[in-house]
Amino acid sequence: MTTAEHFRSVVPPATSEISVAGVPWPTYKVLALVVGLLVFLAVLAVTASAAPAVLGGAAVAAVTWLVLGLQRHSR
Numbered sequence: 001m002t003t004a005e006h007f008r009s010v011v012p013p014a015t016s017e018i019s020v021a022g023v024p025w026p027t028y029k030v031l032a033l034v035v036g037l038l039v040f041l042a043v044l045a046v047t048a049s050a051a052p053a054v055l056g057g058a059a060v061a062a063v064t065w066l067v068l069g070l071q072r073h074s075r
Contacts (some may be wrong), residue, residue: 028068036061 017024026032047053 023052026072028072029065032061032065032068035064 016027018027018030019025020030036057039060042052043056044050044053
C-alpha cells in the first residue's frame with residue numbers, strides 16, 4: 001500500500017452537501033433552486049405576470065438541476 005493510499009483511507013471524502021432543515025442536500029440541487037428563484041423574480045419584475053415567471057423559473061431550475069447532476073455523476 002502506497003503513502004497516497006494511506007491518506008485516502010484516513011481522510012474522509014470531500015462532500016459538497018448543504019444541510020437544509022437537517023437534511024443533507026447536494027450543492028448542485030440547492031444551486032439549481034436558487035437560480036430558478038432568481039429567474040422567477042427577474043421575469044416577475046419584468047413582466048409583472050406570474051405565469052411566465054413560474055414557467056421560466058421552473059424550466060431554468062430543472063435544466064440546471066439536470067445538467068449539474070449529470071456533470072457531478074460523470075466524474
